[in-house]
Amino acid sequence: MTRPLLEVRDLRVEFPTRRGTLVAVEGVSFEIAPGEVLGVVGESGAGKSLTGAAIIGLLEPPGRISAGEIRLDGMRIDNLSQDAMRRIRGRRIGAIFQDPLTSLNPLYSIGRQLVETIRTHLDLGEAAARQRAIDLLREVGIPAAERRIDHYPHQFSGGMRQRVVIALAICAQPQLIIADEPTTALDVSIQAQIIALLKRLGRDHGTAVMLVTHDMGVIAETADRVAVMYAGRVAEIGPVAEVIRAPKHPYTVGLMGSIPSLVGDRERLVQIDGTMPRLNAIPPGCAFHPRCDRVFARCRRERPELLDVGATRAACWLHAPDAGRAGT
Amino acid sequence: MSDRPEILLRVAHAGKTFDVSLPWLARTLGRQPRQLLHAVDDVSFDIRRGETLGLVGESGCGKSTVARLIVGLYPPSSGSITYAGEDVATLASGKASRRLRRRLQMIFQDPYASLNPRWRVVDIVAEPIRAHRLVTGQQAIRARVDALLSHVGLAAADGQKYPHQFSGGQRQRISIARALASEPEFLVCDEPTSALDVSVQAQVLNLMRDLQRELGLTYLFISHNLAVVHHVADRVGVMYLGRMVEIADKTPLFRNPQHPYTRMLLDAVPDLAMTGKSRTPVAGEVPNALTPPPGCTFHPRCPHANDRCRSVVPQLMPAEGGAMVACHAVEERRIPVVAAPAAAPSA
Secondary structure, eight states, X not given: OOOOSEEEEEXXXXXXXXXXXXXXXXXXXXXXXXTOEEEEEOOTTSSHHHHHHHHHTXXXXXXXXXXXXXXXXXXXXXXXXXXXXXXXXXTTEEEEOSOHHHHSOTTSOHHHHHHHHHHHHSOOOXXXXXXXXXXXXXXXXXXXXXXXXXXXXXXXXXXXXXXXXXXXXXXXOOSEEEEESTTTTSOHHHHHHHHHHHHHHHHHHOOEEEEEESOHHHHHHHOSEEEEEETTEEEEEEEHHHHHHSOOSHHHHHHHHTSOOSSSOOSSOOOOOSOOOOGGGOOSSSTTGGGOTTOOHHHHHSXXXXXXETTEEEOOGGGSTTGGGOOO | OOSOOOEEEEEEEEEEEEEOOOOHHHHHHHTOOOOEEEEEEEEEEEEETTOEXXXXXXXXXXXXXXXXXXXXXXXXXXXXEEETTEEHXXXXXXXXXXXXHHHEEEEOSOTTTSSOTTSOHHHHHHHHHHHTTSSOSHHHHHHHHHHHHHHTTOOGGGGGSOGGGSOHHHHHHHHXXXXXXXXXXXXXXESTTTTSOHHHHHHHHHHHHHHHHHHTOEEEEEOSOHHHHHHHOSEEEEEETTEEEEEEEHHHHHHSOOSHHHHHHHHHSOOTTOOOOOOOOOOOOOOOTTSOOSSSTTGGGOTTOOHHHHHSOOOOEEOGGGOEXXXXXXXXXXXXXXXXXXXXXXX
């Protein structure tokens, strides 16, 4: 296997508050190879967006990385200064967020925003940067790019705006793109177009993508591997086909069963009772144990680490070598 | 299917137009004409007692406006809506409105915005009971609220809390309890699970199905999520730019969609089964509703459009498999019949 482009080791993100420290992400480790799409799924509050924000150095204070390390192409980036990080952000790591309207400045034409970004990161003159901007707009599928470049964000539809944001993210040919719910605000037909575009970019430029979303369908279509997060930790990580067809963690099993399908007829959906614990009330042992239907004594005591289960890894004591004999 | 239940709700050629013109002075100075937005245009359908009609479409297709027309929040600009034989528009105002409101309730998308943050849950749920004087006496009202809360899976003690103390899924349960408080027959649900996580969505969808079985409720279920509609609905209507383009029983609609827009929508849904189906790339976007294209509004994106499609508005007509489809190409059999998408054996 080629050397991973992004390595995250034991990442911990915490928020100091007056009533104690809230740990939002803990012990999260994964890697992404060049050209690979890693999907990160989970429900609201699972810590998936914070993991993305930590990598790109955009954690909102007082949130901070309190342990672990993040390496981009072998170089540590979690302890860089604001200035050094600013040079990496945009140049080597691009970002796409959920709402394209808030990612664009409404007062500048998209051309000006693209040219500014290109010239910040690449050594190009005004004319060359403008030409590159037009090429980029064409690449992300904006018709009549040479005319549209002088338009303002409000003159674009939601889907077209998200294309502009993608053009901004890729304009310095970053090695990694963090896409946080890039299709959530879009209608299904537009969503399919954006997914196809992201896939094509990964293939054509060898860009690695970390795709954060709550939509398992988007992951199934786009990702090579998927990490399922629950209560700030990775519950399961593995090849996407494996995780979707044969999930190993009881949470992933429930999550997959709770998604309505377009085929077949089911009287009821699989239901995981209860809700994800709040950050200030994470249960001891496995955070999922109060909702798990296969819980046993060890789950309530010890927190499971990721264990190899075939091609996947799951943080669940069911898969420990000596799990068979365990009683409740 | 021989003795079908009575028609509870009939929407006949309903339309809703909004005046979105600039203010008079600006309009006069700028020499701008009046601008009308046809949010809903000539929409007709029936819902029978005990069934669930799903309504799908992309943002701006008019599905939420249909919901508001049905519960009487908007008067229709044209056409009529009758509930159990009575006209909703005339019922919506005046004394008779109470009777309608009791029988017809609505659940909204955002459980954060649809509950009064200053009221305790017990008062939120008790309000319809008090308003309709269904039960009298503090004790009896309290008992009824407790029963409703436990019915939707909340504890009686939760009645003393405020909405902000609940998660999104629990708040939607409160909305459902409140809607059920007036003992309605018909619930209009406008994207009731769109703001919820999938596992919570599953809880709410299961609850809604249990309640339907138990209480014999009739649902109009609006969603942009085709998989959710596939799960809950008996029949499905597909809307595009204010018009109904196809309406059919669930199974034929999902297995053998007729209208090119329905086909496109179904094709665009990310596929969890990863069957590796080849996609027809979806072209274009929904046009501006202020200046809809002439003829069939879908024609600029339709691979089967011809001159007739560009000039004549298609009407809903019976098509294969009992579906009603508004498409010239389907009517003229210009669309090659495609094999039904591989349907997994039902579990």
